[in-house]
Amino acid sequence: MRQPFIAGNWKMYKTAAEAAALASALASALKGESGTKVMVAPPFTALQAVREALRGSRILLGAQNACTELEGAHTGEISLRMLRDAGVSLVILGHSERRHLYGETDALVNRKVRLALAEGFEVILCVGETLEERQGGITEKVVEAQTAAGLASVAGKDLARVTIAYEPVWAIGTGKNATPQDADAVHRFIRGVLAQLYDESAARGMTIQYGGSVKADNIRDLMKMENIDGALVGGASLKADTFLQIVQFDR
Numbered sequence: 402m403r404q405p406f407i408a409g410n411w412k413m414y415k416t417a418a419e420a421a422a423l424a425s426a427l428a429s430a431l432k433g434e435s436g437t438k439v440m441v442a443p444p445f446t447a448l449q450a451v452r453e454a455l456r457g458s459r460i461l462l463g464a465q466n467a468c469t470e471l472e473g474a475h476t477g478e479i480s481l482r483m484l485r486d487a488g489v490s491l492v493i494l495g496h497s498e499r500r501h502l503y504g505e506t507d508a509l510v511n512r513k514v515r516l517a518l519a520e521g522f523e524v525i526l527c528v529g530e531t532l533e534e535r536q537g538g539i540t541e542k543v544v545e546a547q548t549a550a551g552l553a554s555v556a557g558k559d560l561a562r563v564t565i566a567y568e569p570v571w572a573i574g575t576g577k578n579a580t581p582q583d584a585d586a587v588h589r590f591i592r593g594v595l596a597q598l599y600d601e602s603a604a605r606g607m608t609i610q611y612g613g614s615v616k617a618d619n620i621r622d623l624m625k626m627e628n629i630d631g632a633l634v635g636g637a638s639l640k641a642d643t644f645l646q647i648v649q650f651d652r
């Protein structure tokens with residue numbers, strides 16, 4: 402009942418021309434297919450070029466981050482108003498690289514989530530534990546805190562526009578991924594947290610993506626799991642053939 406959702410996070414890779422070439426290849430390969438929701442999030446400087454390349458395609462244009470304010474003296478930031486102008490409909494917020502390399506706190510991520518929802522965007526809220534936290538046995542505590550804080554003051558009616566991405570930090574870009582069973586256990590736990598925060602039916606309806614070294618050869622086993630509804634893909638989203646194999650996991 403939950404539509405599969407595969408998202409590509411291109412991180413700090415690709416010039417505008419390179420990004421447009423990848424987007425065009427994806428758009429033509431996915432023409433006419435509609436079973437799985439698909440999004441790509443290029444770097445900001447490539448948004449316009451990718452928007453052009455995706456014209457007429459059902460692939461959604463995403464952004465990798467957004468500022469907590471719509472405009473103002475915020476040197477180096479990009480606002481949701483600018484992102485809307487660039488054709489973006491969905492933003493990734495609270496990615497672990499933002500949290501750990503750039504010090505984003507739960508409170509900051511929550512401000513971004515609330516503003517993005519108020520501005521009509523869809524949001525992918527990323528949560529996930531570090532290796533140290535997993536080894537310390539506090540994975541559940543960490544993802545529960547990040548989920549609850551990230552969604553603080555978010556109304557139940559807005560949840561349909563929120564996707565949670567569970568991305569264990571130790572699995573991102575490392576080639577080490579959680580086993581489908583381990584990932585599913587955390588997804589089930591997050592669904593329980595959502596049921597506590599909202600209600601059972603809201604929790605059942607929510608899309609929870611897995612992220613962290615998702616590849617063509619592990620996507621099928623991940624997607625077989627009851628609570629895994631899609632993937633947030635980094636490295637393997639940078640080439641059309643590897644990303645397409647993930648998007649077309651059900652073929």
Ligand code: PGA
Pocket residue numbers: 410568572573574575612613614615633634635636637
């Ligand atoms: P990865 O990145 O697929 O390269 O591990 C995932 C992510 O950071 O979203």
